[in-house]
Amino acid sequence: MEGDCLSCIKYLMFIFNFLIFLGGSFLLGVGVWVLVDPMGFREMVAANPLLFTGVYIILAMGAMLFLLGFLGCCGAIRENKSLLLFFFMLILVIFLAELAAAILAFVFREHLTREKFTRDLKRHYQGHNNTDVFTSTWNALMTTFDCCGVNSPDDFEESLFRLLSPDKMVPGVCCQGNGHPGDAVDDLSRDECQRGSMELRYNKGCYSAVVDYFETYIYMAGALAIVVLTIELFAMVFAMCLFRGIDQ
Incomplete structure (x- = not known):
């Protein structure tokens, strides 16, 4: 037994x-x-x-x-x-x-948390500086998930990005079609997008986009x-x- x-x-x-x-x-x-x-x-x-x-x-x-x-x-x-x-x-x-x-x-x-990511984005994101790890990481994230900012494009208000580029409301990676091969926006549309056109940019925040995906x-x-x-x-x-x- x-x-x-x-x-x-x-x-x-x-x-x-x-x-x-x-x-x-x-x-x-x-x-x-x-x-x-x-x-x-x-x-x-x-x-x-x-x-x-x-x-x-x-x-x-x-x-x-x-x-x-x-x-x-x-x-x-x-x-x-x-x-x-x-x-x-x-x-x-x-x-x-x-x-x-x-x-x-x-x-x-x-x-x-959303709050920490938002603070970091406001303090460190520079726009198109590919030599900065933080900036290039966020560019890859926004391009991959077709999103803008942590919560919305409004996250770039009073940020380092706006200080470096005062004539732009959002970075170019927030513009629809930008970053996708064969579907890049033209210079005029990108300029309108970065100056605040809501129709030409991604308005969903990356936090929600990533959470939904995962x-x-x-x-x-x-x-x-x-x-x-x-x-x-x-x-x-x-x-x-x-x-x-x-x-x-």
């Missing part, structure tokens, strides 16, 4: 670790996908150190889960006590690190995090049960 129970635990642990292996593969894929710069995402996160660091955290966690899933599968099938203990300790460290990361994300959530993925990421934590808990329980059951 004990042998059947031990065998059941062994195969359950193998299944859970295989799921961890798949989860690690998924996180690695997401991290690499962002770093290879689809749709200018690398420039978008570069302006915020928390977001930029988060990409590398995802890569590191994905690599560790990938490795641990592989080790857990090997330890379960071979019934190796040393490998099982090593696996348990590492996955415990990862589990605690994930909880700490979730707590830090909650604590520093105020750094991702809303589905945010819920998916949250659900995946809960699933991964649950799987890790079960994997640790099965690892200890198998460790204690071997040679008994």
Whole structure:
């Protein structure tokens, strides 16, 4: 009876670790996908150190889960006590690190508010200065999502951009069609747009545009995090049960 129970635990642990292996593969894929710069995402996160660091955290966690899933599968099938203990300790460290990361994300959530992004835009955005990382990042963001400012084009009032370009209400990337190959606005339309023509510019703020775009993925990421934590808990329980059951 004990042998059947031990065998059941062994195969359950193998299944859970295989799921961890798949989860690690998924996180690695997401991290690499962002770093290879689809749709200018690398420039978008570069302006915020928390977001930029988060990409590398995802890569590191994905690599560790990938490795641990592989080790857990090997330890379960071979019934190796040393490998099982090593696996348990590492996955415990990862589990605690994930909880700490979730707590830090909650604590520093105020750094991702509309108000902070608006203040930064007003203070640092320069217009067409491609040598400035902050400016080029925002240009890539507004071009990608067809948006203007954080909340609306009004965000550029009393800003550094207006101080540098007092004759322009909005930067050129806020003009419809600008930045899209084969659909660039002509100089006259761009001039009218930058002087305040609401019909020729994008009037939606980038904060809403980005949130709307990523809303589905945010819920998916949250659900995946809960699933991964649950799987890790079960994997640790099965690892200890198998460790204690071997040679008994």
